[in-house]
Amino acid sequence: MAKPPTIYFILLLAASCFFSVEAISNVTRRRKSFYIKGIAYQPQGTQILGTVTDTSSDNPFLEPDTFTDPLADGAGCTRDLPFLQELTVNTVRVYSVNASLDHDSCMSTFSSAGIYAIIDLALPLNGSIDTSSPSWGTNILDQYLETIHVFSKYDNVLAFNVGNEVILTGQTAVAAYIKAAARDIKAYLNSIGSSALVGYASIDGDSTFRDPVANYLSCDPSNTNSGSTSIDLYGLNNYEWCGASSFEASYAGVEADFAGYNVAAYFSEFGCITSPPRLWTEVAALFSSQMSDVWSGGVAFSYFPATSSQGQFGMVNISSDGTTVTTSADFTRLQAQYNVTSPPTTPSKGSSSPTYPSCPGQNSSFAASSSLPPTPNLAACQCLESTFGCHFNPPISNYSGLIGPLINTACGGSCNDIGGNGTTGVYGRLSGCDPTIQLSFTMNEYYELNGMNPESCSFGGNGTVNPLGASGTAAAMAAETSCVSSPSATFVPTLPSTFATASSGSGSSSSGSTSAKNGAAPLIARDHLLDY
Structure with missing residues (x-):
């Protein structure tokens, strides 16, 4: 199998030494290669009792029906920044944002601190591709484009996720819709000159499910080595490492399975709570040379309180007036592990352009077609x-x-x-x-x-x-x-004119007042390879 690609981005701000891996789009800070050292940053919304998106042990969360946009809370971001800096994180993952709100303060605060954002485009309830009754329609596409439009002026958006744990065991046909979303969002990002990556965060599972899903999302249905329908960044929500485990017991299998994966990969969530206390000893393995040729760090779950059927994932508590942060022992232990991480500072393999293989065939574990839904018109x-x-x-x-x-x-x-x-x-x-x-x-x-x-x-x-x-x-x-003269047509989507007009004079427009420019310099195109 082809070795994973190295994709570099330029950053101007000196920061802690993060390291490069072959699988991720790398960001360099003064010749030091970027590696995702992240934390999930999303307050938990209210939940629909008795409703779950997946009944497996891999997904213990109920489906939320409301959400709070953390990137629209300027005071909250200012409040949290010292604690994020104590953790030495360089990335936050945000699961739901409101395109109608102003995000200048938070994005500028984080940019000045050299912190990137991975932003999920889906919203609870009707704002996402549905697992059991999937569709890729104008309502979801326009919602995604509106969010991208609002965030396109910021220099510290690392990626936009088109889905989170949508493809489930026994419900893999929905993968065709996720891949169509990746195709259209990628085309739109290219059309506006954005270097933000297109990502997907996958639920974990048996390798017979997990591997074909990952391979399908990065394959080329046309068999021409085209990346036009491929995601750029694969995330795995992995909670295999519990308690005082080891690389051999928890990560050796997934490391081997993804050894030849063709696009960037990272752990989009990690931090098992079933064997408390959370020691976070997996950090040392995840940031080590044992995994650096394949995995590009990860996102610890979760900064804010996050209650599930398995217990509490959160690492801080916020006072009722929203002004004070109280950290937990989980926070302190993660801080200790993140702070002593000393990964390699150079790639172990040379840079290479990604290749896009043929799509996997259907079988009893995977049943998605390589014929994708058309671009919503x-x-x-x-x-x-x-x-x-x-x-x-x-x-x-x-x-x-x-x-x-x-x-x-x-x-x-x-x-x-x-x-x-x-x-x-x-x-x-x-x-x-x-x-x-x-x-x-x-x-x-x-x-x-x-x-x-x-x-x-x-x-x-x-x-x-x-x-x-x-x-x-x-x-x-x-x-x-x-x-509908060409019902199967694919094309570069455009921002709905009603949204572009409505936002042209607002604080969320591309001419907004405080575009983030201090810390994370603009990323270069996702397909450009830059060697030092």
């Missing part, structure tokens, strides 16, 4: 919506719970036009549209089948007849063909 979806004789028009603003049941009612026996299958690689011509447009489509189909009887457009008061819509089945089919 907002213009085509809106064009088609304007032709519907029956529209979804709910009388309430909180209508997310209505869409699924109403689609099931309107579809009847088949929803092929709005659905997709990540295993067969077949996607309906409206599979990339917003769920509300998909619902309007199915309601209109039902309306047409019932002779355009106004009562057949009611759907319990949630539908409205559009007198300007296409009249008759033939006209509706012609409109569909005209609006």
Whole structure:
């Protein structure tokens, strides 16, 4: 297998000596190579009781239904910075951000301290690719693009994650949608000249599940050695090392499995709590030459309190007035381990460009197609919506719970036009549209089948007849063909004009007042190799 790539970034700020690995996109600080020494930085939201994203022991967390954006809390970032510096971290991973808020203060504070951010683009509930009912549509794409737009002015964004623990054992078809998201987000980042990496954070599992998922996310379906659909940064949420373990007992297997992996890799979460106290002795192994040719450090979980079915992962407590930080023994032990880490300062292998192999075949453990969903096309979806004789028009603003049941009612026996299958690689011509447009489509189909009887457009008061819509089945089919002329097309997505206009004069715009410029200098392109 090909050796992992070395991708360098230039940094101007002198800092602690972090070290290079072959697998990650390296950042150099005065000829010292960057290595992710991170911590998860996300206050825990309220959770939906009885709802989990995965029932395996690898994911003990309930699904949150709210979140707090830590990068919009300037006072909080200033409060926390001394403690992050005590840990000597150079990266924070943030799981949910609000694109409508101002992040200048936090991003500038962290940049001045040489701290990067890995930002997850998904949001709780309806703002992510769903494991059991996946889609890659305009609503999720636009949300991702809006977040990237807001953060693109900052110089210390290391990566954007398109998903976290979405692909699960027995539910691997969703990988096709994650890969499509990586393709489109990567194309957009290239189009705006951003060097931020496209990442994915994977749940751990048996190697028969874990390895094909990783290989699929970094493969080339076209067999032309193209990285256009590949992630740049693979994260593994790994909690194998518990208590006073050892490299041989906990990490030797995963090290061997990823020895020839073709893109950057790191532990996107680590820090087992099932054998307390957390000694953090895995830090020495993770930052050692035993792992430095493959793994590029990791992100300790978690700075803020994080309660799970297994216990408490947090390392600090914040006072009720939000002004005071109290550290725990977990924090002190991690601080001790992070502070004594002395990894290599130069790569053990020469720099090389990544190669992108063919995609793994399907088997009993992995069932994702190399045929990916198309790029969501907002213009085509809106064009088609304007032709519907029956529209979804709910009388309430909180209508997310209505869409699924109403689609099931309107579809009847088949929803092929709005659905997709990540295993067969077949996607309906409206599979990339917003769920509300998909619902309007199915309601209109039902309306047409019932002779355009106004009562057949009611759907319990949630539908409205559009007198300007296409009249008759033939006209509706012609409109569909005209609006969605290339249903399988892929292209470089663009920021929705409504968001670009709305943000042009705000503190979150690209012309905002305090773009971070002091610490972490701009990264260079992800595919550029720079040797010293």
